[in-house]
Amino acid sequence: MAYRVGVIGGGQLARMMIPPAVHLGVEISVLAESEGSSARLAASQVGDYHDVDVVLEFARGVDVVTFDHEHVPQAVLGALVDAGVAVHPGPSALAVAQDKIVMRRRLGELGLPVPDWAAVHDAAELGVFLAEHGGRAVVKTARGGYDGKGVRVVRAAHEADDWFGALAEDGNGGALLVEELVEFRRELSQLVARRPSGQIVPWPLVETVQRDGVCSEVFAPAPSSAGRLADLADDIAQTVAERLDVTGVLAVELFETTDDRLLINELAMRPHNTGHWTIDGSTTSQFEQHLRAVLDLPLGDTGRHQPWSVMLNVLGGPSTGSMADRLPALMTDQPAVKVHDYGKEPRPGRKVGHVTVIGDDLDEAVFRARAAVEFFTD
Amino acid sequence: MAYRVGVIGGGQLARMMIPPAVHLGVEISVLAESEGSSARLAASQVGDYHDVDVVLEFARGVDVVTFDHEHVPQAVLGALVDAGVAVHPGPSALAVAQDKIVMRRRLGELGLPVPDWAAVHDAAELGVFLAEHGGRAVVKTARGGYDGKGVRVVRAAHEADDWFGALAEDGNGGALLVEELVEFRRELSQLVARRPSGQIVPWPLVETVQRDGVCSEVFAPAPSSAGRLADLADDIAQTVAERLDVTGVLAVELFETTDDRLLINELAMRPHNTGHWTIDGSTTSQFEQHLRAVLDLPLGDTGRHQPWSVMLNVLGGPSTGSMADRLPALMTDQPAVKVHDYGKEPRPGRKVGHVTVIGDDLDEAVFRARAAVEFFTD
Numbered sequence: 001m002a003y004r005v006g007v008i009g010g011g012q013l014a015r016m017m018i019p020p021a022v023h024l025g026v027e028i029s030v031l032a033e034s035e036g037s038s039a040r041l042a043a044s045q046v047g048d049y050h051d052v053d054v055v056l057e058f059a060r061g062v063d064v065v066t067f068d069h070e071h072v073p074q075a076v077l078g079a080l081v082d083a084g085v086a087v088h089p090g091p092s093a094l095a096v097a098q099d100k101i102v103m104r105r106r107l108g109e110l111g112l113p114v115p116d117w118a119a120v121h122d123a124a125e126l127g128v129f130l131a132e133h134g135g136r137a138v139v140k141t142a143r144g145g146y147d148g149k150g151v152r153v154v155r156a157a158h159e160a161d162d163w164f165g166a167l168a169e170d171g172n173g174g175a176l177l178v179e180e181l182v183e184f185r186r187e188l189s190q191l192v193a194r195r196p197s198g199q200i201v202p203w204p205l206v207e208t209v210q211r212d213g214v215c216s217e218v219f220a221p222a223p224s225s226a227g228r229l230a231d232l233a234d235d236i237a238q239t240v241a242e243r244l245d246v247t248g249v250l251a252v253e254l255f256e257t258t259d260d261r262l263l264i265n266e267l268a269m270r271p272h273n274t275g276h277w278t279i280d281g282s283t284t285s286q287f288e289q290h291l292r293a294v295l296d297l298p299l300g301d302t303g304r305h306q307p308w309s310v311m312l313n314v315l316g317g318p319s320t321g322s323m324a325d326r327l328p329a330l331m332t333d334q335p336a337v338k339v340h341d342y343g344k345e346p347r348p349g350r351k352v353g354h355v356t357v358i359g360d361d362l363d364e365a366v367f368r369a370r371a372a373v374e375f376f377t378d
Numbered sequence: 379m380a381y382r383v384g385v386i387g388g389g390q391l392a393r394m395m396i397p398p399a400v401h402l403g404v405e406i407s408v409l410a411e412s413e414g415s416s417a418r419l420a421a422s423q424v425g426d427y428h429d430v431d432v433v434l435e436f437a438r439g440v441d442v443v444t445f446d447h448e449h450v451p452q453a454v455l456g457a458l459v460d461a462g463v464a465v466h467p468g469p470s471a472l473a474v475a476q477d478k479i480v481m482r483r484r485l486g487e488l489g490l491p492v493p494d495w496a497a498v499h500d501a502a503e504l505g506v507f508l509a510e511h512g513g514r515a516v517v518k519t520a521r522g523g524y525d526g527k528g529v530r531v532v533r534a535a536h537e538a539d540d541w542f543g544a545l546a547e548d549g550n551g552g553a554l555l556v557e558e559l560v561e562f563r564r565e566l567s568q569l570v571a572r573r574p575s576g577q578i579v580p581w582p583l584v585e586t587v588q589r590d591g592v593c594s595e596v597f598a599p600a601p602s603s604a605g606r607l608a609d610l611a612d613d614i615a616q617t618v619a620e621r622l623d624v625t626g627v628l629a630v631e632l633f634e635t636t637d638d639r640l641l642i643n644e645l646a647m648r649p650h651n652t653g654h655w656t657i658d659g660s661t662t663s664q665f666e667q668h669l670r671a672v673l674d675l676p677l678g679d680t681g682r683h684q685p686w687s688v689m690l691n692v693l694g695g696p697s698t699g700s701m702a703d704r705l706p707a708l709m710t711d712q713p714a715v716k717v718h719d720y721g722k723e724p725r726p727g728r729k730v731g732h733v734t735v736i737g738d739d740l741d742e743a744v745f746r747a748r749a750a751v752e753f754f755t756d
Contacts, residue, residue: 002702002721019397022419023657025702025719025731041400041420279401283714298709305683324380324403331676336661341403343380353403 002027009068010037012342020288031058038342052079059085066294070097088247088294089269097269100177101142119175127157129178140177184255189274190233193289194241201299205233215273218311249290280338280356281309306358310365314353314376317346330375337372387446388415390720398666409436416720430457437463444672448475466625466672467647475647478555479520497553505535518555562633567652568611571667572619579677583611593651596689627668658716658734659687684736688743692731692754695724708753715750
């Protein structure tokens, strides 16, 4: 009897679970938000993941439910568990990923390194935090942010008034997260996968470059990261995975500070943009590993095919036409570049695809990956 | 606008085109013979590929039609071409792959090295051939054979009487192919891909081990094959591709004779079992390359991730249960083995999956691949 995985959400993360499902013989189905989703090939159902009945019906035909995103309401997750459905990651782990204030609190309780933070309810409280942190800070909405949305650098207490106002209106607990503006040398990301029965396997620590709050480039492994830095990142991610009972892939986004500390920036409990390089660069991709983990199958080897992998996002896509229109020119110029087209309409800033180059020379791989992306983003 | 490829036939070759289609953003659809086919995830239609109307309807929504197998009748292929549908490989190329007598004749006309052969219509003619070739020969049905079916070693003229009888009944041209029994050191396979506009890209020559007429093991590249042997195989395959106007992937199965010649054994005009190692071992897999080729997109780099790739078929499958049941034990024992489960019911001799191991030591890779297959074939 084949393993059956159901994915809630039809975005590119669900889409990229399809290839390893095909190879492993895993029957994959997707509950998509709409027709024409990125994961439409496996979309067995279109429906609203806020609707308990819709989700329960979807779950009926699968061995385990997992996710393309972290937005499924706790009430729906709870109903699944109550109905005896295996859900990975589970509701209690996801609760930490769904609310940045809960996340900061839990990580603090675990003694893990995070930026200074506070939950602030109004401009006055924000003003106090600013005064204590050199007059500047980062304000984040606790819920619903992604790719730079819901994140703002502020230098005055009134600069988050619109968000405080919205909080009052949506009755959402009434607090924003404020954090110190970390002086960092670079951003890093540590991915691991964990099975319900406990096995954890990491990939190497990677460096990520953000542009306008969105992941733009990933270098794997992170240059000059062997030894203490890599060990520390691995320890942090394994501790998070174990103590929060995360199942499936966990991404821990980190700041490497100018004073040589690692601080946790964000968590994601699913395959993550900073792990896309693994599709072409690792023996086991994050998407295959996620399937194995949520099915509680033994995890795969995470060795690399080549010393370096470079992944660049295609943000926005071409100014005219589609990625497909640009493929012939790119493929002529760069026959070794791996192209990933998410089947989404181009739109400014939108992640519509990515490219990966692997090789034994980092500079060469970066050069070729950047040359490739230019074909898609003129 | 996305590229749209339609595949006739729902077997594992169509199934394995799904992953690269997902990554490249190619919309793939499959005309499957039946529900529950190996390529069911992309099966947009179930119908009989002998039926012109069924095939024309299927072709309406795609940019190019290609194939999981070579059995689509010429009348159907001709109707597609007449309707303005792009068909790759085209009818004239496929005609050569569909009939072994036509194939031998065409290869001979091109001056390519083939075993001694004849088209024989009855036992008397077979007897003449046997007398001229040391009293033994290989008899093959011209059409419909695969995986050792339709192939028989004979030592007496009467040993093909049943097939001669069947020929008379089915009115199928009335001849069998008879060939010298080649004394070979080993079997090799040369794969190339060719675009309609002419570009040809090869993979390295590989060694194949057959068991009961079925491909069992593939070593890539073929050990001790650098230099003259590899160049000759490449020349042969490129000549076949060009002169027969083959588009898509072409596999040329070869004998390396005990007197150091290369003779063409079989041709396949589609992704081929001897190229499955490319999924995990090559920058561009044969399935991605086939999609690129039939869409007339520039072909990808065929470099290897590691010096060696070893692919073993899972023939028959487990004596009880399914491949899926054996995955946990295999994955625990061999975390770096890549498993491919075709989603087919186990049946003696049936190709139900394969495993691939890549690495820098051939013996180690062979050992691990054999250990892996044993989990599936006890």
